[in-house]
Amino acid sequence: xxxxxxxxxxxxxxxxxxxxxxxxxxxxxxxxxxxxxxxxxxxxxxxxxxxxxxxxxxxxxxxxxxxxxxxxxxxxxxxxxxxxxxxxxxxxxxxxxxxxxxxxxxxxxxxxxxxxxxxxxxxxxxxxxxxxxxxxxxxxxxxxxxxxxxxxxxxxxxxxxxxxxxxxxxxxxxxxxxxxxxxxxxxxxxxxxxxxxxxxxxxxxxxxxxxxxxxxxxxxxxxxxxxxxxxxxxxxxxxxxxxxxxxxxxxxxxxxxxxxxxxxxxxxxxxxxxxxxxxxxxxxxxxxxxxxxxxxxxx
Numbered sequence: 112x113x114x115x116x117x118x119x120x121x122x123x124x125x126x127x128x129x130x131x132x133x134x135x136x137x138x139x140x141x142x143x144x145x146x147x148x149x150x151x152x153x154x155x156x157x158x159x160x161x162x163x164x165x166x167x168x169x170x171x172x173x174x175x176x177x178x179x180x181x182x183x184x185x186x187x188x189x190x191x192x193x194x195x196x197x198x199x200x201x202x203x204x205x206x207x208x209x210x211x212x213x214x215x216x217x218x219x220x221x222x223x224x225x226x227x228x229x230x231x232x233x234x235x236x237x238x239x240x241x242x243x244x245x246x247x248x249x250x251x252x253x254x255x256x257x258x259x260x261x262x263x264x265x266x267x268x269x270x271x272x273x274x275x276x277x278x279x280x281x282x283x284x285x286x287x288x289x290x291x292x293x294x295x296x297x298x299x300x301x302x303x304x305x306x307x308x309x310x311x312x313x314x315x316x317x318x319x320x321x322x323x324x325x326x327x328x329x330x331x332x333x334x335x336x337x338x339x340x341x342x343x344x345x346x347x348x349x350x351x352x353x354x355x356x357x358x359x360x361x362x363x364x365x366x367x368x369x370x371x372x373x374x375x376x377x378x379x380x381x382x383x384x385x386x387x388x389x390x391x392x393x394x395x396x397x398x399x400x401x402x403x404x405x406x407x408x409x410x
Contacts, residue, residue, distance in 0.1 A: 112150070112153065112154065114182060114186060116146065116149070116150045116153075117179040117182055117183070118136070118183070119132065119136065119138075119143060119146040119147060119150070120147065120150060120158065120172075120175065120179055121176075121179050121180065121183060122135045122136050122143070123143065123147055123159065123166055124159075124166075124168055124172065124176055124179075124249075125249040125250050126165075126249070127164070127165035127166050127167065127249075128140075128165045128166060129141075129143045129144050129147075129166065147159065156169075156171045156172075156175075157169050157171065157172075158171060158172035158175065159172055177265065177381070180379070180381035181381055183381065184381045184382060184383070184384045184385055185384065202230075202231045202232070202233055202234070203227075203231040203233070203234045203387055203390060203391055204231070204233035204234055204387075205233075205234065205235065205387065206235040206236075206237065207234065207235070207236050207237070207253050207254070207387075207388070207391055208236075208237040208239060208252045208253050208254075209224075209236065209237070209238055209239070209252055209253065209254045209255065209256065209395075210239040210241065210245035210251060210252035210254070210255040210256070211238065211239070211240060211255065211256040212240070212241075212242055212256065212257075212258060212333070213240040213241070213242055213332050213333050213334055214333030214334070214350055214353060215256050215374060216238050216239075216240030217240065217333065217334050217353075218350065218352055218353045218356055218406070219352060219399060219402055219403065219406075220238055220256075220399075221238075222398075222402050223395065223398040223399050223402050224236050224238070224395075224398075226398055227391070227394050227395065227398060230394075234391075239251070239252055242309070242311055242331045242332065242333075243311045244257065244261075244311060244312070245257075245377075247264075247266065247377065247378065247379040253378075253382070253388060254376060254377065254378050254388070254391075254392060254395075255376075255377045255378075256271065256374050256375065256376060256377070257312070257374070257375045257377050258312050258314045258315060258372055258373070258374065258375070259312050259313070259314050259375070260373075260375050261375075261377060265379065265380040265381065266377055266378065266379065266380055267377070267378040267379070267380055267382070267383060268375055268376070268377055268378075269375065269376045269378075269392070269396065270373060270374075270375055270376075271373070271374040271375060271376045271396060271399050271400065272373070272374055272399055272400045272403045273371055273372070273373050273403075274350060274351065274352055274371070274372055274373070274374065274403055274407070275350075275351045275369065275370065275371055275407060276317060276348050276349060276350050276351065276369075276370040276371075276372065277348070277349060277351060277362040277363075277364075277365055277368060277369060277370070278297075278321075278346055278347065278348055278349070278362065278363050278364050278368050279340060279346070279347065279348075279349040279354065279360045279361060279362050279363065280300075280340060280343075280345065280346040280347070280360065280361060280363060281340060281341055281342070281343045281359050281360055281361070282359055282360075282361055283343050283359070284340075284343040284344070284345065284346070285361060285363070288300060288346075291346070291363050291364065292364075293364070293367060294321055294322060294364065294367050294368065297321070297322075297323055297346065300345055300346050301327055301328055301344060301345030301346070302318065302323055302325065302326050302327065302328065302345055302346060302347060303326070303328045303329070303330075303336050303339045303340055303344050303345045303346065303347035304317070304318045304323070304326040304328075304329055304336065304347050304348065305317075305318075305326070305329060305330070305331060305336075306326075306329040306330065306331050307326065307329070309331040314372055317348040317370060318347075318348060320370065321348075321367075321368050327345075328344050328345055328347075333350070333353070336349075337349060337353055337356070337357055337360075340357070340360055341357050341359055341360065346363065348368075348370065349362075351406070351407045351410045352402075352403055352406040352407055353406075354406075354409070354410045355406050355409045355410065362410070374399070376392060376395065376396060378392065
């Protein structure tokens with residue numbers, strides 16, 4: 112069994128299809144299929160079972176997966192040594208993809224990653240902004256930011272930062288709307304928030320915490336919600352770090368409602384030996400914490 116065979120195995124395991132693996136490897140699906148068949152024949156073990164949903168790992172395949180990922184990490188580490196990126200002060204290079212919920216991706220990561228990229232001109236960074244949990248085992252991203260600490264999976268988890276949220280509305284909306292002096296007054300207001308059945312993490316169910324059950328103006332996107340509030344759509348829960356990007360919004364009911372949540376940096380356990388990702392993560396954590404403090408201080 113050699114690394115090239117394991118590379119094909121990992122691509123199929125993550126893509127769950129021969130065509131998806133082929134795109135990752137720049138191979139045609141038939142070649143990928145032959146390579147997997149050769150690997151299975153050589154090991155005398157069936158690694159995948161084909162179903163209408165795609166290629167799923169067998170029990171033996173699942174057992175091979177962490178070992179293949181360990182080899183992958185070792186190969187990446189060896190490549191870093193050859194490229195000199197293990198040397199103190201060496202610039203980061205290559206491509207790194209980070210997945211994040213859209214509020215974080217829109218209002219925090221651009222500033223943080225711009226600074227990191229300015230210090231590392233050979234580095235390419237991709238932000239995948241999606242309102243869902245990322246699957247690092249399938250390599251949807253190299254790192255992910257979540258709003259809950261995951262309790263399962265082969266993952267390395269580090270707390271990035273706490274952040275605060277308050278109810279806010281535009282000054283124009285508040286000037287023409289009914290009084291808003293207590294939580295009960297929210298019943299007389301249009302509320303902007305998440306689509307209830309598209310809340311992908313319980314930590315995002317802010318309105319339920321303040322007793323709001325009806326959300327007549329809803330979106331699964333934080334950016335859309337913020338723009339709805341800027342347009343005078345109603346009142347809603349807003350990240351304090353997003354308020355500097357919407358100067359027309361005003362916090363209300365600050366004594367009655369003040370929420371605190373946390374961001375978590377999530378990495379695949381097998382990447383612990385990849386120096387490049389370790390150094391990138393260290394820079395990300397420091398820059399991220401500074402940016403949350405800076406933006407929240409402006410509100």
